[in-house]
Amino acid sequence: MDRADFTNWDNSQRIGEGACPHCGASIDAVAGPKKLEPRDLALCIQCVELIIYDDQLKPRALTKRERDNLVISPRLRTLIRLMKQKKAANN
């Protein structure tokens, strides 16, 4: 079984002030394996919903077409499920 590799997640990055389109949480930084680019996907750390970054690196919701074309790996699906379970347990 492979494991999530977070050893190269050293690219925390400040971005302009934005808000999660799902829960409204303030978003002004991201962390990931590379520098953030337009059309990168991310998970909101507050509500664990998928967001996508526009050309100005502002977070927005995925369009229906983007959602329909999205392929989520089993590993990411598991990560989302575990994060949502942990969030529910903390509420």
Ligand SMILES: [Zn+2]
């Ligand atoms: Zn959110």
